Amino acid sequence: MLIKNVHIQNESETKDVKIEDGKFVKIAPTIEASENEQVIDATDKLLLPPFVDPHVHLDATMTAGDPEWNQTGTLFDGIRIWSERKKTLTIDDVKTRAKQAIKTQVANGIQFVRSHVDVTDPNLTALKALIEVREEVKDQVELQLVAFPQEGILSFPNGKELMTEAADLGVDAIGGIPHFEFTREYAVESLNFLVKLAQQKNKLVDVHCDEIDDPQSRSLETLATLALETGMGDKVTASHTTAMGSYNDAYTYKLFRLLKMSHINFIANPLVNTNLGGRFDTYPKRRGMTRVKELKEAGINVAFGEDDIKDPWYPMGNGNMLDALHMGLHVGHLMGYDDIMNSYQLVTTNGAGAMHVSDHYGIEEGKPANCIIMNNDNFYNALNERSEILYSIHNGEVLVETTPKKVTNNFKG
Ligand code: FE2
Secondary structure (H helix, E strand, O other): OEEEEEEEOOOOOOEEEEEEOOEEEEEEOOOOOOOOOOEEEOOOOEEEOOEEEEEEOOOOOOOOOOOOOOOOOOHHHHHHHHHHHHOOOOHHHHHHHHHHHHHHHHHOOEEEEEEEEEOOOOOOHHHHHHHHHHHHOOOOOEEEEEEEOOOOOOOOOOHHHHHHHHHHHOOOEEOOOHHHOOOHHHHHHHHHHHHHHHHHHOOEEEEEEOOOOOOOOOHHHHHHHHHHHHOOHHHEEEEEOHHHHOOOHHHHHHHHHHHHHHOOEEEEOHHHHHHHOOOOOOOOOOOOOOOHHHHHHOOOOEEEOOEOOOEOOEOOOOOOHHHHHHHHHHHOOOOOHHHHHOHHHHHOHHHHHHHOOHHHOOOOOOOEOOEEEEOOOOHHHHHHOOOOEEEEEEOOEEEEEOOOOOOOOOOOO
């Protein structure tokens, strides 16, 4: 396959990209097509590495309104409603909904997904189902699973045993939810436990960390210290960290030194953070998102996730990272021209970094041919115009092909 005349990641000069045996084999200003080679004319089009959703909950997806809608919009009511829905889970139920969500994500150019899976369930039904899904979709989508203790590790019966069982069943990462544990002491103990478990079982770490508008919620400093002192470093991700949006500046200044030393990744979830955040405020009402701009400026890896697709925490969502990005740029005041132009990194390379897949991700000769072609010449235009994903190519095979819609506009202005 040969992609002709494409703008690679906003470059003004176009290049040709040759794909053979599932890999990018040559990237150069001009490459001649060989006989019978499939040629894609990508004149005035944009080539990006595929979108990454490094934080979603595929076990709960598509359950919004079942058994009830979350009318208060709080995280805690979401957990309560999910706890009821969880009792009725079956393997088929989870697999059907998860695949429905993945199909939507794929249509929107996503090829790499990290899903948290609730393991505060004595039967681990959702995890067993999603392990099957991970295997069944692996030729087209790289799916990572996180053992996520939705109702706590220390604060849920047999929480530690369930986490260990989940690790042995074959998750990719160990999760946590320190801000939901009964006490600060439980929060610290849960972090010590889960990092040790990850080390013992050779897993990554991705913790729902300080997802609360409480400036006293400071599990992040413990997680970052553990990442630093164990040497796990960039194998560790702190998701949400919304409390950082409420920390005072003196404490945050001190915290950033540790964050930089620790090399941990951050994932913000702009759609869901703004939905769940500020729910206990009257006015002024907080934005609910962590300090994305400051993390970026400090050279810390930060990515965006979608988090929820039509579930008890978020009644909307369609598997489109451009929605999460659009919201995140507004809420994070990332609205400089260069911020917007380069913002694709928040939903591509930075997410790949958090997922620890950078060794086989990116548009480089020798790497697997995973990419998307957007129907515009640069990302500023593509984001504003919500340009189509003309092609999503995975391991050199066309995974999705989109025909642009044709509009007849008779405006006479
Ligand atoms: Fe989440």
